[in-house]
Amino acid sequence: MHSTTVLLIEVGAVLFALGMLGRIGRRFGLSPIPLYLLAGLAFGHGGLNPLLASKEFIEVGAEIGVILLLVMLGLEYSANELVGNLRSAAPAGLIDALFNALPGAGFALLLGWGWEAALVLAGITWVSSSGVIAKVLGDLGRLGNRETPVILSILVIEDLAMAFYLPVVTAVLAGVGLLGGVKALSVAVLTVIAVLVVAIRYGHAISSFISVKDPEALLLSVLGLTLFVAGVAAQLQVSAAVGAFLVGIALSGPVAHNATQILTPLRDLFAAVFFLFFGLSTDPAAIPPVILPALGLAVISMLTKVLTGVFAARRGGIALPGQIRAGLALMPRGEFSIVIAGLAVASGVEPGLAPLATAYVLITVVTGPMLARLSDYAWFKAIVRKRMAVRRPVGPVPAAD
Amino acid sequence: MSVRRDMHDTSATVGRVRVRVEQTPLPGIGVRHDLITSSGRTVGVVSHRNGRRDLVLYDVEDPDACLASIPLTDDEAEALADVLGASLMLGQLSGLREQAAGLLTEQVALPAGSPFVGRRLGDTRARTRTSASIVAVLRDREVIASPGPAFQFEANDVVVAVGTRDGLDGVTAILAGDTGD
Numbered sequence: 001m002h003s004t005t006v007l008l009i010e011v012g013a014v015l016f017a018l019g020m021l022g023r024i025g026r027r028f029g030l031s032p033i034p035l036y037l038l039a040g041l042a043f044g045h046g047g048l049n050p051l052l053a054s055k056e057f058i059e060v061g062a063e064i065g066v067i068l069l070l071v072m073l074g075l076e077y078s079a080n081e082l083v084g085n086l087r088s089a090a091p092a093g094l095i096d097a098l099f100n101a102l103p104g105a106g107f108a109l110l111l112g113w114g115w116e117a118a119l120v121l122a123g124i125t126w127v128s129s130s131g132v133i134a135k136v137l138g139d140l141g142r143l144g145n146r147e148t149p150v151i152l153s154i155l156v157i158e159d160l161a162m163a164f165y166l167p168v169v170t171a172v173l174a175g176v177g178l179l180g181g182v183k184a185l186s187v188a189v190l191t192v193i194a195v196l197v198v199a200i201r202y203g204h205a206i207s208s209f210i211s212v213k214d215p216e217a218l219l220l221s222v223l224g225l226t227l228f229v230a231g232v233a234a235q236l237q238v239s240a241a242v243g244a245f246l247v248g249i250a251l252s253g254p255v256a257h258n259a260t261q262i263l264t265p266l267r268d269l270f271a272a273v274f275f276l277f278f279g280l281s282t283d284p285a286a287i288p289p290v291i292l293p294a295l296g297l298a299v300i301s302m303l304t305k306v307l308t309g310v311f312a313a314r315r316g317g318i319a320l321p322g323q324i325r326a327g328l329a330l331m332p333r334g335e336f337s338i339v340i341a342g343l344a345v346a347s348g349v350e351p352g353l354a355p356l357a358t359a360y361v362l363i364t365v366v367t368g369p370m371l372a373r374l375s376d377y378a379w380f381k382a383i384v385r386k387r388m389a390v391r392r393p394v395g396p397v398p399a400a401d
Numbered sequence: 402m403s404v405r406r407d408m409h410d411t412s413a414t415v416g417r418v419r420v421r422v423e424q425t426p427l428p429g430i431g432v433r434h435d436l437i438t439s440s441g442r443t444v445g446v447v448s449h450r451n452g453r454r455d456l457v458l459y460d461v462e463d464p465d466a467c468l469a470s471i472p473l474t475d476d477e478a479e480a481l482a483d484v485l486g487a488s489l490m491l492g493q494l495s496g497l498r499e500q501a502a503g504l505l506t507e508q509v510a511l512p513a514g515s516p517f518v519g520r521r522l523g524d525t526r527a528r529t530r531t532s533a534s535i536v537a538v539l540r541d542r543e544v545i546a547s548p549g550p551a552f553q554f555e556a557n558d559v560v561v562a563v564g565t566r567d568g569l570d571g572v573t574a575i576l577a578g579d580t581g582d
Contacts, residue, residue: 076429085428134429144433144447144457144467149425156428257450322465385462 006053014043014054018272029139031132031369033334034362036272040279041287041358058277064227065274066339067244068267071226073130073159074248075256075263079199082160082249085153092150092312093157099304101126107297108350116172117350123165124341124357125301129334129365130155136329136369140376147313147322151329154312162336163192163242169340170239173347188238195246207255215262222251222259223266241339271335278338279358281345286355294359302364302371305330321384325375332368337361435459454478483542490537490544491561507569508539509576511558516578523550531571533564 018039022032086093104125108118133155137143164185171184199206210221226247233243251259309327318326341357344350374380425433427447435445435457443459445467452475457467473481511518517525528534538545538552539559545552562572 081426081428084426130429141467141470143427143430144435144445144455144459144470146465149427149433152428152430261451318465319463321463325466381463 003053007057010054011057014039014276015269015272018276022272029369031129031135031332031334031365032272033129033132033275033338034365036275037279037338037358037362040276041282041284042279043276044280044282044284055280058273058280061270061273062277062342063240063274065267065270065272065277066241066342067226067230068263068270069274069335069339070241071222071230071244071248072260072263072267074245075251075260077156077159077249078252078256079196079203079249082156083196083200085156086160089150089153089157089312092154092308092315093161095311096154096158096308097126097161099308100301103297103301103304107293107300111293111352113350113352117344117353119169119172120340120344120349120353121356123169124333124337124360125297127158127162127333127336127340128155128305128330129332129336129368130159132332132334132365132369133329136332136372140373142325142329145322145325147316147318147326150313150316150318151309151326154308154330158336159245160192163245164188166239166242166340166343167237169343171237173343173349174237175347184237187236188242191238192242192246195250199250199252203250203252207251207253210251210255212254212258215258218255218258219262222247222255222263239343274342275335275338278342278345278354282354282358286352287359290352290356290359294356294363297356298360298363298367301333302331302368320388321375321381324384325372328372328375331364331371333361333364433457456481480542483544487539487542487544490546503565504563505566505569506536506561506563507573509560509562509569509573511554511556511560512577513556514578515554515576517554517576518556520554521550522548522552522554525572525575527562527572527575530575531564531568533562533568533572535560535562535572537561 018032018036021035021039025032025035101122105118105122107125108121109115113121133151137145137148137151142148167184167188168181172178172181174180176184210225211217226244229247230240230243233246234240248256306324306327309325309330310323313323313326337357338361341354341361344357345354375384420436422434422436425435427433431447431449433445433447435443437443442461443464445457445459447455447457447470449455454473456471456473458469458471460466460468522535525535536547537560538548538554539561540555540557560572560576562569564572
């Protein structure tokens with residue numbers, strides 16, 4: 001009984017503190033993710049005030065947090081959007097993967113880490129944070145901009161790629177070697193294609209099976225289905241997160257719309273617990289030695305993201321200012337990088353990975369949204385205009401053809 | 402990636418001018434429609450999946466960037482659409498007047514004491530008696546185009562009629578109840 005009381009006090013105090021932090025962050029236009037991570041560092045072992053009684057609770061909560069993050073991501077996109085987008089944006093997605101995963105992998109090898117760690121770090125530097133970027137685009141009033149569909153389609157491809165990447169990483173980290181990774185990949189590919197086909201053909205039938213009218217029943221059935229499928233996926237070594245993502249894709253129409261609204265508060269709660277947990281499991285003393293490498297990696301991989309955005313926007317017929325806006329907007333890494341790093345931490349592949357990932361995400365997620373505003377300043381526009389005047393002969397592609 | 406390729410062009414023929422409305426999907430957010438006006442400006446509407454709508458205006462110097470993004474509630478969007486629709490409708494009607502010599506278009510407000518408030522359009526027998534046609538009724542900022550004989554008048558309706566001078570005067574008189582029946 002006593003331990004339950006302490007648990008309530010600890011969890012209550014931590015959640016309240018996170019709420020206050022989030023509020024302060026919003027005032028400065030800061031995503032709450034870095035604040036939750038910092039709070040986790042402060043409360044973790046070796047931190048200011050270690051949490052003891054609630055550790056187990058937070059661990060389970062973090063697991064649910066990852067699952068909810070992914071099911072919401074799946075709910076955001078319809079299967080048709082994913083497939084339709086894949087056709088037109090595949091080259092940009094490929095460039096994105098090459099430009100941003102390779103620096104991470106190379107960096108890990110440079111540090112003398114094994115190829116498993118290189119695979120993990122490649123994922124961490126590859127994936128931009130769709131949550132943070134969508135928020136930044138909305139805040140800056142850029143949803144109507146012509147480069148925004150380019151940015152969004154890159155994010156969609158990255159998220160879809162996670163459905164293949166996460167199972168491979170899960171398998172490799174489980175110690176099955178390269179062959180096991182290939183097997184996991186083929187299972188993932190077959191599953192994802194099957195789910196996409198079923199969702200496009202029969203998505204209506206699946207969704208009509210779940211009633212929208214009763215919000216309570218909807219919440220329980222969607223949450224239950226998601227956790228169940230995620231659990232089964234984890235049992236089959238395909239990664240719980242991917243199972244949840246696929247459930248989100250399979251649901252469509254009014255069910256998806258209502259489930260998004262109902263699950264959002266739950267996602268916010270458990271995602272906060274997840275970021276906190278990741279911070280908790282990182283020793284703050286391990287951060288200072290990796291700050292410099294993390295900074296170097298952040299600078300390199302933020303530049304490669306800018307190049308990706310410029311390349312993709314140019315292919316979309318966007319003029320130079322829009323190309324730069326697309327590049328700068330893509331920089332922040334966030335929830336996915338932490339999810340990937342979380343997998344590595346759980347398997348204990350490389351002790352230096354978690355602090356490096358924490359520092360890396362902290363740097364990119366804080367500076368990324370700030371740098372995204374760069375293109376709105378008058379002096380920045382003036383520089384761009386001067387450059388455009390130099391290359392006027394090439395000129396922007398006319399909008400109408 | 403080529404955004405342009407996955408745009409679905411919907412061409413609307415309004416009047417005699419072809420207007421091209423481009424539709425661009427915004428994965429995870431909704432869809433954007435935009436059109437380039439003959440004055441060279443681009444206006445668009447971002448329709449969010451959760452029902453929110455933003456009216457966006459594009460920069461002249463940087464046509465990829467939106468200068469302003471104005472969120473509209475359902476009521477505001479409807480009001481704006483009505484205002485545009487009503488002015489368009491009336492504009493087309495006045496165009497009609499120029500086309501056919503001798504034919505006039507007129508708006509006739511239903512007088513407060515009209516015997517036809519609450520009665521059907523067919524009861525006026527306006528076309529038979531004056532050979533002028535009632536082509537639309539304006540009610541609460543809404544345009545009811547080509548109302549049928551079963552259409553029921555309400556107080557404050559404004560009737561749009563097309564006909565000769567005599568015919569339109571006849572319609573005005575009938576609606577005012579000045580014809581003795």
